[in-house]
Amino acid sequence: MKRIMITGATGQLGKALYRCLGNNNQYELILTGFSHADGHISVLDITDQAAVDKFIDERKPEIIINCAAMTAVDLCESEQDRAFRLNALSAMYIAMAAERNGSKLIHISTDYVFDGNAKRPYTEEDTPNPISIYGKSKLAGEEYVRKLCTKYFIVRVAWLYGEGKNFVKTMLNLAATGKKIRVVNDQFGTPTYALEVAKAIVYLMETDAYGIYHATCEGITSWYEFALAIFREAGIKVEVEPIPSSEYPTPARRPAYSVLDNKALRERHAYIMPDWKEALHEYMKEIKQA
Numbered sequence: 001m002k003r004i005m006i007t008g009a010t011g012q013l014g015k016a017l018y019r020c021l022g023n024n025n026q027y028e029l030i031l032t033g034f035s036h037a038d039g040h041i042s043v044l045d046i047t048d049q050a051a052v053d054k055f056i057d058e059r060k061p062e063i064i065i066n067c068a069a070m071t072a073v074d075l076c077e078s079e080q081d082r083a084f085r086l087n088a089l090s091a092m093y094i095a096m097a098a099e100r101n102g103s104k105l106i107h108i109s110t111d112y113v114f115d116g117n118a119k120r121p122y123t124e125e126d127t128p129n130p131i132s133i134y135g136k137s138k139l140a141g142e143e144y145v146r147k148l149c150t151k152y153f154i155v156r157v158a159w160l161y162g163e164g165k166n167f168v169k170t171m172l173n174l175a176a177t178g179k180k181i182r183v184v185n186d187q188f189g190t191p192t193y194a195l196e197v198a199k200a201i202v203y204l205m206e207t208d209a210y211g212i213y214h215a216t217c218e219g220i221t222s223w224y225e226f227a228l229a230i231f232r233e234a235g236i237k238v239e240v241e242p243i244p245s246s247e248y249p250t251p252a253r254r255p256a257y258s259v260l261d262n263k264a265l266r267e268r269h270a271y272i273m274p275d276w277k278e279a280l281h282e283y284m285k286e287i288k289q290a
């Protein structure tokens with residue numbers, strides 16, 4: 001039985017991974033959360049190197065999936081030290097412990113490592129150039145993993161939604177107010193269902209094809225068009241106004257174009273993620289049944 005440690009198990013991707021792996025008797029799951037235990041989830045402060053070392057050295061997981069991160073993009077701008085502790089230093093501690101114990105490490109990163117100036121989807125070979133503290137801290141985490149760990153996968157995701165707080169649920173909650181909704185129409189990416197990322201991770205972790213991977217659903221859309229698709233799926237009539245980002249200022253700059261090309265998954269493994277509209281349809285079916 002393989003021991004798989006998942007950090008950030010209370011987040012959207014952590015929950016999706018548990019859904020994929022939790023009932024498989026081939027695996028023993030070791031789940032951790034940053035600040036609170038939740039039944040079978042242990043508390044682990046990933047910014048405490050001694051705690052990380054002790055936890056991993058005692059349990060010696062064959063695979064570590066590091067989903068833990070500070071993902072509040074705007075808050076990262078005002079709490080830069082905390083962002084780098086959670087997104088960079090913690091990755092360094094986990095990478096060192098993984099290397100020492102011979103563990104495979106799957107480290108989750110983000111489209112925000114890119115500046116958004118591209119005119120085509122970013123591949124794994126493109127040079128990162130983050131424009132926010134969140135992006136810079138996540139890129140620093142990637143670099144620690146690459147330098148310190150031999151058996152690593154860096155998996156970049158984007159526009160994630162799943163079980164927990166996300167854009168889909170925010171839109172549905174806003175629609176319930178009956179008021180007009182204003183959504184930016186000049187930022188482009190790919191909405192990605194966390195369950196589809198989890199499936200790709202489960203596939204990759206059983207290989208030795210280490211390196212950097214992009215794992216998003218296929219296709220390109222804007223936040224505005226994504227919102228329209230959500231309301232179509234939900235059968236909700238609501239007025240949605242497209243606005244430029246300049247009318248919705250935020251502390252952190254967002255990449256205007258952060259579409260990821262899953263080139264490594266496609267060319268190295270012939271692994272194709274579903275189209276974002278198909279994945280959204282499946283997700284909406286599930287939340288209607290819940």
